[in-house]
Amino acid sequence: MIIQKNNGKVVNPATTMKNKFKMVAKTMVSLEEVLADELRAMGAENVTVGTRAVEFEGDMRLLYRANYSCRTALAILKPFAEFEANDDQQLYDQVFRIPWEKILEVDATFMIDSTTSGEIFTHSYYAALKTKDAIVDRFRRHFGKRPSIDTENPDYKLNLHIRDNQVTLLLNSSGDSLHKRGYRQGVGIAPINEVLAAGLLKLAGWKCDTHFYDPMCGSGTMLIEAAMMANCIPAQYYRDNRFAFMRWKEFNLGEWKSVKQEEDRKIGSIDFECEIWGNDIDEQVIAQCERNLEFTKLHKDVMLHIGSFEDQDPPEGPTLIVTNPPYGERIKVEDLNAMYGRLGDTFKQRYGKDCDVWLITSDFEAMKHIGLRPSAKIPVQNGALDCRFLHFELYEGSKKAKYQQNAE
Numbered sequence: 001m002i003i004q005k006n007n008g009k010v011v012n013p014a015t016t017m018k019n020k021f022k023m024v025a026k027t028m029v030s031l032e033e034v035l036a037d038e039l040r041a042m043g044a045e046n047v048t049v050g051t052r053a054v055e056f057e058g059d060m061r062l063l064y065r066a067n068y069s070c071r072t073a074l075a076i077l078k079p080f081a082e083f084e085a086n087d088d089q090q091l092y093d094q095v096f097r098i099p100w101e102k103i104l105e106v107d108a109t110f111m112i113d114s115t116t117s118g119e120i121f122t123h124s125y126y127a128a129l130k131t132k133d134a135i136v137d138r139f140r141r142h143f144g145k146r147p148s149i150d151t152e153n154p155d156y157k158l159n160l161h162i163r164d165n166q167v168t169l170l171l172n173s174s175g176d177s178l179h180k181r182g183y184r185q186g187v188g189i190a191p192i193n194e195v196l197a198a199g200l201l202k203l204a205g206w207k208c209d210t211h212f213y214d215p216m217c218g219s220g221t222m223l224i225e226a227a228m229m230a231n232c233i234p235a236q237y238y239r240d241n242r243f244a245f246m247r248w249k250e251f252n253l254g255e256w257k258s259v260k261q262e263e264d265r266k267i268g269s270i271d272f273e274c275e276i277w278g279n280d281i282d283e284q285v286i287a288q289c290e291r292n293l294e295f296t297k298l299h300k301d302v303m304l305h306i307g308s309f310e311d312q313d314p315p316e317g318p319t320l321i322v323t324n325p326p327y328g329e330r331i332k333v334e335d336l337n338a339m340y341g342r343l344g345d346t347f348k349q350r351y352g353k354d355c356d357v358w359l360i361t362s363d364f365e366a367m368k369h370i371g372l373r374p375s376a377k378i379p380v381q382n383g384a385l386d387c388r389f390l391h392f393e394l395y396e397g398s399k400k401a402k403y404q405q406n407a408e
C-alpha cells in the first residue's frame with residue numbers, strides 16, 4: 001500500500017523493498033523476544049525488538065500469516081506515513097497532504113488510536129482529533145463528503161504514533177485484538193488473556209515435549225493454548241475469519257487463502273504423545289472449561305479434575321506446570337497468604353523432580369508465603385495488574401528459563 005514520506009520524499013514502499021515493507025507487531029510486557037522468535041520463524045526480516053512491540057519486514061503474505069498464526073501478537077500494524085511535525089498546524093498540514101482517498105473509501109468508517117510522548121504533543125486525544133480533522137477536510141475538499149467515525153466496529157483502525165516531533169501513521173491490519181481467538185464459550189470470573197497465556201507457555205520454554213498441567217485452570221485458557229500448540233493449530237483458527245486487512249483495497253483473496261491453507265496443513269504435524277491436565281476446585285468453572293474444550297474439539301486431548309490443588313498429583317513424568325491462582329482482586333479468597341503457603345507446600349511435597357513449576361501473580365505479599373525462592377521473576381501485565389511470572393526450580397539442576405533477560 002501507499003505512501004511513505006522519507007526525507008521529504010513520497011515513496012511507495014512496494015517499489016523500494018520489492019513488495020516488502022515495514023510492519024509493527026504489538027504485544028505485552030516481556031513477550032517481545034518471544035514474539036520476535038515467532039516472527040523470525042515465519043520468515044520476517046530485519047526483526048527489531050521494541051517496547052511492547054516488534055518491528056519487522058516482509059510482504060503481504062507475511063502480514064496475513066502473522067495475523068493468522070502469531071500466538072503472542074495483539075495486532076499487526078502497517079506504517080504508511082512518516083513525517084516531522086513541530087506543532088498542531090504542521091501535524092494537520094502533513095496529514096492533509098496524504099492521499100487518503102487511496103487508503104480509505106469515502107463511505108467507510110474509521111477510528112484513530114493515538115499514543116504521544118515528548119513535549120510537543122502532550123495530549124494524545126487532541127493529536128488524534130487534529131489528524132481526524134485533516135482526513136475529513138481532505139475528503140470534503142475533493143469529494144464533497146467524508147468518511148464517518150466509528151469507535152466500535154470501524155472499517156479502518158488507524159494508529160497515530162508521535163514521539164517528540166516524529167509522527168508515524170499506521171494501519172491496523174488485525175481489527176479486533178488478536179487475543180480474541182474466538183474459542184471462548186464461557187469464562188470464570190478472572191480468565192487470563194489468551195495472548196498472555198500463550199506467551200507464558202513460551203516464556204516457560206514449553207516445546208510440547210512434556211506433559212502440561214494447570215492445577216487452577218479456571219475456564220481453561222492455558223490448557224487450550226497448550227493444546228493448540230501441541231496440535232499446531234493456528235492461533236486464529238477459531239476466529240470467524242474477520243481481519244481488518246480483508247477490507248483493504250489491496251486485499252488479495254487468493255493469497256490469503258493460500259497462506260491459510262499452508263498454516264492449516266500444519267495441524268497435527270508434530271507427534272504430541274504427552275498429556276494435558278487441568279484441575280479446579282469450582283465445578284461450574286470446570287463446566288465452562290469443558291464447553292470451551294468441546295467447542296475447539298480439543299476435549300479428547302485434555303483431562304480435567306475437580307478438586308483442590310493439594311489433592312491432585314500432576315501427571316507422571318516430565319511435566320510443565322503453569323498456573324494462574326487467584327490474586328485476591330477479582331476472586332476473593334479468605335486467607336490468600338495461607339493459600340499461597342499451601343500451594344508452596346504442594347509444590348514441595350507432591351511435585352517430583354520431573355516438574356518444572358511457573359506461577360503468575362499480582363499479589364507480591366502472598367507470593368512471599370509460597371516459601372520457595374523463585375529462580376526467575378519476569379514482570380508481566382495481566383489486564384491492568386502489574387504481575388510477576390515466577391519460576392520455581394524445585395530441585396537442583398532443574399530446567400533454566402530461556403527468556404531470562406527481563407527476569408529480576
Ligand SMILES: C[S@@+](CC[C@H](N)C(=O)[O-])C[C@H]1O[C@@H](n2cnc3c(N)ncnc32)[C@H](O)[C@@H]1O
Nearest residue numbers: 191192216218219220221280281282308309326
Ligand atoms: C485466576 S482464576 C484462573 C483463570 C484461568 N487461568 C482462566 O483463564 O480461566 C483462578 C482459579 O483458581 C481456582 N481455585 C481457587 N482455589 C483453588 C483450590 N484450592 N484448588 C484448585 N483451584 C482453586 C478458582 O476456582 C479459579 O478458577
